[in-house]
Amino acid sequence: SARDGLGAYIAKPESYPSSVVINHNADFVAIYDMFPKSSLHILLLPRDQSKTHLHPFEAFEDAEFLAKVKAQVYKLRSHAAGELRRKYGKYSAQDKARQEALDLEPPPDVLPAGRDWEKEIVCGVHAVPSMNHLHVxxxxxxxxxxxxxxxxHYNSFATPFLVPIEDFPLSPDDExxxxxxxxxxxxxxxxWRCGKGFGNKFVELKQHLEQEFDEWKRL
Ligand code: 5GP
Ligand code: ZN
Incomplete structure (x- = not known):
């Protein structure tokens, strides 16, 4: 079924271009989400056959496995931060190339402290996943x-429906x-950014998200 769609990446990651599979090793496959709900949306798929069919809450009961997943998620977050920096950073690769072409060096004391793009990335699982294979x-x-x-789509990433990976292990009475x-x-x-309420007005929310995006990426 369509809910099994992520299985193919785990089975044969090497058969996809780098625009689909970001990287893979014996234990994990990182892919771009086919229906991204943000300007950058990546999925980490653990390949462990004993875990891939479990609900994330159950899979993460295994402390050793959880530690491995967390380590890989944080690596991937750092990779993702690099992508955001290249896309939106004030000193993009393009700027650098231009500056080098002009034989100019940016004056070191006016360079802004680099923005911490890792803080602009959330890592987590859905409380009720729709796809069958374990993914973060x-x-x-x-x-x-x-x-x-x-x-x-919005609320699944903007409410406690998204459970951050750092919240695991969940306490037994976690709601x-x-x-x-x-x-x-x-x-x-x-x-998500200013806390303004939009009731059930999706069109207005979407317009507002565009404004927030423009400011956020340029901050
Ligand atoms: P869930 O709601 O299960 O936590 O999220 C599943 C994610 O998988 C969704 O964000 C969805 O866009 C993504 N997705 C669904 N099918 C495919 C697919 O065939 N390929 C890729 N790369 N992503 C998919
Ligand atoms: Zn806002």
Missing amino acids: HVIAVDRYSERLKHRK RRHPTREGYLKRDFVC
Whole structure:
């Protein structure tokens, strides 16, 4: 079924171009999300056959496995931060090339302290995943994408429905263990950046997300 779509990447990562599979090793495959819900949306797929069919909450009960996944997620977040820096950073590769071509050196004391792009990336799992194979989202915070087309798309990344990887192991009484899908996904919209409420007005939220994206990427 369509819910098994991520299995192919785990089985044969080498058969995809680098525009689809970012990197892979014996234990993990990193891919670009085919329907990105942000300006950068990556998925980490653990290949462990004993874990790939488990719900993330169950898979992450194994402390050794969780530690491995976390380490790989943080590596991937750092890779993703590099992508954001290249896309939006004030001193992009293009700027550098231009400056080199002009034989100019940027004056060192006016260079801004580099923005910490890792802080602009969220890593986590959905409390109720829709795809069957275990995966961790590594996603830029902007939630700005043409593919963000439905109200549940926004709320699935902007409410406790997204459980950050650093919150694992979850305590036994963590309320996210018993998500009422409806509860989180049907909540009123709240802007991830300024906290403004949009009720159930999706079109207005989308317009606002575009404004926030423009400011966020240039900050
Ligand atoms: P979930 O809601 O299960 O946590 O997220 C599954 C993610 O997989 C979604 O963000 C969705 O866009 C993505 N996705 C679904 N099918 C495919 C696919 O065939 N290839 C890729 N690369 N991503 C997919
Ligand atoms: Zn806002």
